[in-house]
Amino acid sequence: MSTVLIVGASRGLSHAMAAEFLGRGQSVIATVRDTSAQTPLHDLADQPEGRVTIEHLDINEPDRFAPLHERLAKRQLDLLFVNVRTTI
Numbered sequence: 001m002s003t004v005l006i007v008g009a010s011r012g013l014s015h016a017m018a019a020e021f022l023g024r025g026q027s028v029i030a031t032v033r034d035t036s037a038q039t040p041l042h043d044l045a046d047q048p049e050g051r052v053t054i055e056h057l058d059i060n061e062p063d064r065f066a067p068l069h070e071r072l073a074k075r076q077l078d079l080l081f082v083n084v085r086t087t088i
Contacts, residue, residue, distance in 0.1 A: 011039055
């Protein structure tokens with residue numbers, strides 16, 4: 001089973017991609033900026049297959065990258081998709 005990391009997957013296009021990858025039997029690691037908000041992604045994560053992992057990441061906060069890297073260091077990722085809006 002392959003694993004996809006989708007950065008910025010709480011709704012919209014990235015959420016649809018997460019659902020599609022799940023439908024194809026893949027595992028999904030998806031990031032959200034606000035972990036306290038219930039999003040459509042959380043509905044996917046609540047499915048009994050347990051193939052969705054939700055991680056916290058706000059790419060506007062560079063100090064968040066290292067902790068995410070540490071948590072995912074032992075996982076093999078087959079695809080990375082980044083769909084986020086930054087405040088530059």
